[in-house]
Amino acid sequence: MAAVDSFHLLYRQVAWSCQGHMELLAVVGALYTAGKGLKLICQSYNLIRLHITPLLLSRTNLARRYGEWAVVTGATGSIAQAYAQELARCGMNIILVDNNREKLQKVSDAINAAHGVNTSFIEVDFCKGHEAYRPIKEALRHVEVGILVNCIGDFLEYPQSVLECPEEQLWDIIYVSVSAATIMVNIVLPGMAQRRRGAIVNVSFRSCCKPAFPMTMYTSCQLYMDGFTKELQSELTSKGIFVQYLTPLCVATKRTFRYRPSQRFPFLVPSPEVYAHHAVQMLGVSHRTTGYWAHSIQLAAACWLPDCIFQLMGRFLQPTQE
Numbered sequence: 376m377a378a379v380d381s382f383h384l385l386y387r388q389v390a391w392s393c394q395g396h397m398e399l400l401a402v403v404g405a406l407y408t409a410g411k412g413l414k415l416i417c418q419s420y421n422l423i424r425l426h427i428t429p430l431l432l433s434r435t436n437l438a439r440r441y442g443e444w445a446v447v448t449g450a451t452g453s454i455a456q457a458y459a460q461e462l463a464r465c466g467m468n469i470i471l472v473d474n475n476r477e478k479l480q481k482v483s484d485a486i487n488a489a490h491g492v493n494t495s496f497i498e499v500d501f502c503k504g505h506e507a508y509r510p511i512k513e514a515l516r517h518v519e520v521g522i523l524v525n526c527i528g529d530f531l532e533y534p535q536s537v538l539e540c541p542e543e544q545l546w547d548i549i550y551v552s553v554s555a556a557t558i559m560v561n562i563v564l565p566g567m568a569q570r571r572r573g574a575i576v577n578v579s580f581r582s583c584c585k586p587a588f589p590m591t592m593y594t595s596c597q598l599y600m601d602g603f604t605k606e607l608q609s610e611l612t613s614k615g616i617f618v619q620y621l622t623p624l625c626v627a628t629k630r631t632f633r634y635r636p637s638q639r640f641p642f643l644v645p646s647p648e649v650y651a652h653h654a655v656q657m658l659g660v661s662h663r664t665t666g667y668w669a670h671s672i673q674l675a676a677a678c679w680l681p682d683c684i685f686q687l688m689g690r691f692l693q694p695t696q697e
């Protein structure tokens with residue numbers, strides 16, 4: 376074969392050898408484009424169906440559908456607190472689980488005053504491992520839990536590399552972000568299965584399909600929660616229990632102050648209240664969701680756009696230095 380010394384020559388050679396197959400190549404191209412187009416249409420349809428339709432319909436009576444009591448862990452945290460308020464607005468009685476008695480009392484009183492539902496709380500430190508669950512089991516022994524919201528898991532300020540993280544902190548991360556949700560599910564599940572109704576919402580972080588920051592521990596725990604929730608869903612659907620993996624992107628909480636991508640487009644980073652309002656609408660609707668329409672669009676864009684354009688957009692969305 377003659378040596379190829381220029382692109383032009385190579386192009387002519389390839390074009391010449393493809394001439395006989397032009398129609399076939401056109402069909403392959405058309406099929407590929409149609410496939411991509413169809414995927415885009417399906418994603419847009421899902422976005423409208425999941426995020427817009429529930430806002431137009433009247434709210435489902437959550438207490439009737441799942442049971443009267445909701446248990447929320449990490450309950451004095453920004454997202455959990457707003458989520459509990461939203462559930463109470465829908466008429467659910469609330470049990471708050473967290474590690475600070477004064478904060479729990481305050482949130483409990485606030486929910487009770489705002490919505491007139493029954494509230495109580497359990498003070499536990501999930502970092503204590505096994506023994507943390509004794510008071511929870513005791514307190515929930517005679518409660519018909521309809522909804523469990525696992526919303527604990529905050530360790531953005533810890534070193535995220537296994538190399539840098541001291542053993543004690545690794546255990547804390549595992550206790551808070553892996554064990555807590557798993558054991559809480561194990562505690563409420565027998566009652567839900569017996570009544571053949573209930574909902575479990577596992578709130579976590581969704582690592583985007585593009586690499587973000589080096590966060591080994593955070594991402595690994597998220598992968599556990601992802602797999603755990605997926606398997607739980609297939610295990611429990613036949614038992615009448617709804618399982619949801621709720622993965623917000625950035626919400627304007629105290630923990631994300633340093634990580635917020637945008638002050639130019641505030642709707643991309645909703646307040647916990649706005650976020651919770653949208654997320655509760657997704658309960659019973661979607662098994663895997665960001666819970667908020669603008670987050671779903673961001674996630675879809677991240678998967679569609681090439682890395683370089685995505686990173687450029689990220690830089691454009693960064694807050695301006697003043």
Ligand SMILES: NC(=O)c1ccc[n+]([C@@H]2O[C@H](COP(=O)([O-])OP(=O)(O)OC[C@H]3O[C@@H](n4cnc5c(N)ncnc54)[C@H](OP(=O)(O)O)[C@@H]3O)[C@@H](O)[C@H]2O)c1
Pocket residue numbers: 448449450451452453454455472473474475499500501502526527528529551578579580581622623624625626627628629630631
């Ligand atoms: N904020 C976001 O933008 C965002 C984005 C994606 C995913 N998420 C996920 O959403 C969930 C909640 O996030 P958030 O920003 O609302 O977090 P947050 O405000 O920090 O709330 C977490 C709560 O858990 C409590 N907690 C921590 N360690 C505990 C322990 N050992 N025992 C008992 N309670 C403990 C915290 O109490 P203290 O305050 O006393 O420590 C706090 O009340 C997390 O799973 C997070 O990964 C959040």
